[in-house]
Amino acid sequence: MKHTDDIVTITIPSKEEYIGLVRLLVSGFASKWNFSYDEIEEMKIAVSEICLNSVKYAYQKESPNNVITIICKAHDGNIEIDVKDAGKGFDTHKQEAQNGFGFTFLKQYMELIDLESKIGEGTTVKFQKHRYA
Numbered sequence: 001m002k003h004t005d006d007i008v009t010i011t012i013p014s015k016e017e018y019i020g021l022v023r024l025l026v027s028g029f030a031s032k033w034n035f036s037y038d039e040i041e042e043m044k045i046a047v048s049e050i051c052l053n054s055v056k057y058a059y060q061k062e063s064p065n066n067v068i069t070i071i072c073k074a075h076d077g078n079i080e081i082d083v084k085d086a087g088k089g090f091d092t093h094k095q096e097a098q099n100g101f102g103f104t105f106l107k108q109y110m111e112l113i114d115l116e117s118k119i120g121e122g123t124t125v126k127f128q129k130h131r132y133a
Contacts, residue, residue, distance in 0.1 A: 005074040006032070012051075014059055014066035014085065019051045022070050029072045030079055035131055042109035043081065043129050050083040050106070050125045058087025058123060078130045080112075086122040 010025055012018040023044045030040045051068055059066040071082040092115055106113045110127040117123040 005076070006072075007074075008072045009069065011067050011069045013064070014055050014068050014087075016052065016055050018068075019048050019055070022047055022051055025070065026072060026081065029074075030129070033074050033077055033079060033131065035079070035129065039129060039131070043079065046106050046109050046127060047081055047083065050127075054083065054085040054087065054123070057090075058085040060088055075128075078128055080126060080128045082124060082126045084122065084124045089117045089119045089121050089123055091119070092117050 006029075008025065008029055010022065012021060026043050026047050027040050030043055035043070047070065051070070054068045058068075066087070067085070069082075069084045071080075071084070073080045073082075106125075106127050109129075111130055112126075112128040114126040115123070116126075
């Protein structure tokens with residue numbers, strides 16, 4: 001079992017203007033663990049894309065209850081970021097789900113990508129960044 005060094009959780013309204021706050025959280029959290037500038041930028045791009053997909057597609061109608069939860073975890077110097085919503089969910093086996101949803105950025109910048117979605121229950125995307133420096 002890996003040692004968990006730190007966990008930070010933030011819940012934001014499902015609105016595009018709050019994504020900048022998530023980018024700041026990820027930047028500050030990754031800086032604490034001595035990730036390079038380029039690695040931090042990659043994490044910020046990845047989390048932004050996933051949050052933006054939640055904002056655009058997770059919820060069918062606007063409500064103050066529509067939120068996105070972002071969890072940053074440090075495991076042995078590596079970072080895992082989870083992005084969760086309680087929206088409509090989708091079929092992860094369909095080809096468009098694998099090609100869309102910001103996965104282009106995730107596959108390019110991150111490691112250990114996991115997508116879980118249940119119709120009517122929401123979606124969770126988990127990804128990690130390993131420190132190479």
